[in-house]
Amino acid sequence: MEIEVSKKESFIRQILKREWEFFQNVHHTEGRAECQDNPQEFEIMRRSQWETLPDEILESYLEDLILAKHRGENIVQDKYARMMKYSAPKEYEVIKNYLPEISQEKKELIQKIVKIYLHWEEEIIEKYPKLTAKGRPLHSKYDTPNYTSIETYLKGELSSYSIKTLKLYYEYIQNCVSNNINLAENNLENIVLEKGYKTIEEAEESL
Template identity: 60%
Template sequence: MDFENSEGKIKIIKEILEREWQFFQSAQNTGGRAECQDNKEEFLIMRKSQWKTFPLNVLKSYLEDLKEAEKNKSNLVVEKYARMMKYSAPEEYEKIKGFFPEILPEKRETVNQIVKIYLNWEKELMEKYPKLTSKGRVLNSKDDTPEHTSIETYLKGELFSYSFETVTMYLMYIKECIQKNINLAELNIENIIKEKGYTSLEEAESKI
């Protein structure tokens, strides 16, 4: 599996982070600038931890998505948060949905497959590390509020902002992970807590 931080992978992640941060900075919240937009360190920790769980081919494909978006003067970070509003703020979403590309059925099906698998991983994680995961998002979209977005909603918003090519590659990778009994949600949170100074998930669970 592609978890090694090769020089090529580190370079691509760095470029992804730079492009995402620029998109994030230009995102405009209806209530004004969000507090998280001024916390670059936390942004980089969270996004880098996620991208380190991705294989090189998916990272390359997503980087092309970002470049294509810039060329077309669109913003994938804005699109991601807008698509989340379908679940967390449906009335607001109805007013803005026309500004974004229609999601084709095959892409929707691919995303739904990924989300189903990922939510099972998240459930496993919550059972193993209840204290640690209680600090994060709730699991399901049914529990969304305008202020608090679930893992399911966040994941859908993120994946729908990727190209069909990228989500297709990612689903193939996720299926490989299932066969090898690898939980990507656990790897992601392990990357986060190590960035924050813990040596293991067990240590973080005992100290939080």
Template identity: 70%
Template sequence: MSEEKMTEEQENRLKERLIEQILEREWMFFQMVHHTEGRAECQNNPDEFVVMRKSQWETMPINILRSYLEDLILAKHKEINIVGEKYARMMEFSAPDEYAQIKDFITPISQEKKDLVNEIVEIYLKWEEDMIEKYPKLASRARPLHSKDDTPNYVSIETYLKGELSSYSVKTLKLYFEYIQESLNQGINLAKKNLENIAKMKGYESLEDVEKTLV
């Protein structure tokens, strides 16, 4: 059945199924990530993992979800842990000395992919700046915005985004870039939608509700 002929209810069910499959595969890859200091605490917290990842995927349309699910399936066939490589690429900014030792073991990415990542990040960071301005208490408890403020154990939004997006295929990135531009043109802030999803999953009515509860 084509997406054009689906009812809203059918689209919602399809989207939910795609997200469930994505989360299942991402969690599998996440469990295989090895840290130099041993297993990370977040690897033992599937509930928080689902909240943080599902909130993001719910902001995306079906065509991007399908494309990224294909990325995950292909990565498994190739025995590449793209979730592990996501975190490894973050080390280029947060732990450059360690990154220099492992970079040759990471799947290389094309200049086309780097350019797409940088264009998306530039737009997304402006959305994040808007969130910092509107919700300063909430922002004070989040990641720092820019890579210059990275530490080996705590990376910025910018660095996380670059690592995350670099794990997508060029096809998925192109679809996402188109969606980013459409959202921008329509005055939609996807960073806000992501945070709203997190807030609702944690039992809040709105971001304003979260902001009011913070000291």
């Protein structure tokens, strides 16, 4: 007997399935990346993020993935390619003209979202220094070709969303700010719960 899943869980499962398919077709200049052979870690990290968002955004992003496949585009590959602007600028110069152009409206939305999200990240770095030290560095100035910062990853990620998804996301983030909700902390909590801890505090104390 099949267990009925919620609308949100259905969206997340479809997103993860499509993202994983795209991720498998991402081509790196140095060959296949280790993380491409780790579906469990991929699911934990991506699911933890998607669970922080409402159905409306998930549905819109799922549409982005579906439309991208119909167009023969790999928006997950585009995401990583755009990160190279900061992590591998010389290589980025070679490929940048192959990427879809980003409108000024989209650039401004990305900038606003990144500013808020980095502030959230600063808050959790202060609250959970041991846990966050194990993750990505915060700012793009610390990027290397093999390791990208939260700022760079976020810019790449957001640039792969449609303008519709971005607008919904920005609206939701503004609501979170108004209600003192830190999405970066919610995301971190989801990750540690997925990894078997009962709370973020327990995970922090274990290090």
